Amino acid sequence: MKSIMRNLNKLSKNIGKKIVKNISKKMGRKVIAPLMAAAFLMTPAFALAAEDFSGLTDSQVYELGNSFMEKRDYGRAMEAYNHVLSENSGWAVVYTSRARTKFILGDREGAEADLNTALSYDPNLPDAYYVKGSFLYMENDFAGAEENFNHALELYPDYVDAITILGKLYFDTGRENEAVKAMSLAVEKAPSAATYVNRAIIYSKIPDASAANLDYNKALELDPNCVTAYLNRGMLFVEQGKFTAARSDFDSAIKADPKNASAYINRGYLSMESKQYEDAMADFNKAVELQPDNALAYNARGLANRKVGSSDEALRDFDKCIELAPDYEVGYQSRAMLHRDMGEYDKALPDFEKIIELNPDNPLAHYDKGCLYLEMQQPDKALELFNKAIELDGGNTYQFIMNKAVAEAYLGQNEAAVADFTKVIDMTGNYVMAYLYRGIVYNTMGMKAEAKADIDKVLMLEPENQQAKELMKKLK
Numbered sequence: 001m002k003s004i005m006r007n008l009n010k011l012s013k014n015i016g017k018k019i020v021k022n023i024s025k026k027m028g029r030k031v032i033a034p035l036m037a038a039a040f041l042m043t044p045a046f047a048l049a050a051e052d053f054s055g056l057t058d059s060q061v062y063e064l065g066n067s068f069m070e071k072r073d074y075g076r077a078m079e080a081y082n083h084v085l086s087e088n089s090g091w092a093v094v095y096t097s098r099a100r101t102k103f104i105l106g107d108r109e110g111a112e113a114d115l116n117t118a119l120s121y122d123p124n125l126p127d128a129y130y131v132k133g134s135f136l137y138m139e140n141d142f143a144g145a146e147e148n149f150n151h152a153l154e155l156y157p158d159y160v161d162a163i164t165i166l167g168k169l170y171f172d173t174g175r176e177n178e179a180v181k182a183m184s185l186a187v188e189k190a191p192s193a194a195t196y197v198n199r200a201i202i203y204s205k206i207p208d209a210s211a212a213n214l215d216y217n218k219a220l221e222l223d224p225n226c227v228t229a230y231l232n233r234g235m236l237f238v239e240q241g242k243f244t245a246a247r248s249d250f251d252s253a254i255k256a257d258p259k260n261a262s263a264y265i266n267r268g269y270l271s272m273e274s275k276q277y278e279d280a281m282a283d284f285n286k287a288v289e290l291q292p293d294n295a296l297a298y299n300a301r302g303l304a305n306r307k308v309g310s311s312d313e314a315l316r317d318f319d320k321c322i323e324l325a326p327d328y329e330v331g332y333q334s335r336a337m338l339h340r341d342m343g344e345y346d347k348a349l350p351d352f353e354k355i356i357e358l359n360p361d362n363p364l365a366h367y368d369k370g371c372l373y374l375e376m377q378q379p380d381k382a383l384e385l386f387n388k389a390i391e392l393d394g395g396n397t398y399q400f401i402m403n404k405a406v407a408e409a410y411l412g413q414n415e416a417a418v419a420d421f422t423k424v425i426d427m428t429g430n431y432v433m434a435y436l437y438r439g440i441v442y443n444t445m446g447m448k449a450e451a452k453a454d455i456d457k458v459l460m461l462e463p464e465n466q467q468a469k470e471l472m473k474k475l476k
Contacts (some may be wrong), residue, residue: 026140033279058084077101092122096131126156142173160190164198193223223254280304288369295325299334306338314338329355345376347443363392379410398427409441
């Protein structure tokens, strides 16, 4: 038993590093993700300061409020909308816009009251149903959201924003064909860069990379400075392994909008992938400079600091990320991994627990916590978590089953471990670690012929595998 514990302990060093790295690719833990455009009403900007509304018409103050909304200056937007309504209390569309602002600021009750007031003045106001649908959508009331979006379209069939968000809702509820039809209708009614980008996002998620690429190209043909098209097409290139093309798109995004923090973050991650850490750090620093309240930028810079061994700086960045976005799972994930690298298991554990609290149905969160317990030499707790990850995942991810088998071997559940290592081999074909682990367990069980066959397989696949060589000497 001591022999298997010693060998598995050596091999388990890979569990928290190599396997987690591989699993992140399969499970889709992405730090850069395309965003759906046109989530709310988009209105023209009115470029004036908001300190003094004197001399402006109500319409101008309203447009000024909309401009503040686009800039996420919600306090000043509220001032503008309140000013208009104090002068003209029956203007329904202003109540609708103020409802959006209140919702963003966390005043759900106030937002609902403003929508009801808007509809009392104008029961046929499409914007009010669109905004109400948006609230319900964000609260995952898909049926209610769909009803309101359709009502908005009954009143105004050419309402492109409503068609667009309805298409996204269709996709989120598993209706891919309807989603494409809706986005195509939006393109037909308003062939703009934004509508092509939105359809491209749906195509990329289906996935239909060729169709997505064509739509991004069309968007850029219509608007050569469409930053969202560059960013999303760049991500599409990353997924296809076309890193030169991706970098070119991120460069173009920065050229089109030198103050776009997301473009620097995306390019920085690309530099990280090619181990150009100084370039990555420069881009992440720029993103932080441009948006000091951007949690993603701090997380990204923290990852770069972790890569170059600047643990203290990385920890400060992860702490700042979590401070800015306390419900952001990735921030806790990054900090937990850093603590684990440093052997600070007591500090890593609460972060893994927080991730599960935020998203109890995330199989990867249970898996990561299980890996930590395995490194802490607590295989019983690890096994429980691996079983939960497999249950949530449906048994589709071989790394989960692999580490379940390792925990079983630690606990002396050799037959179960062999069965799980065999399952991994059946799923993957020539996975060296599965053969090696199974060979170790077979040897412990006294099944020398089976152990030798597995170690022979390892040496055929990796002739220089030192652990296999050592075990083979004992088997001869």
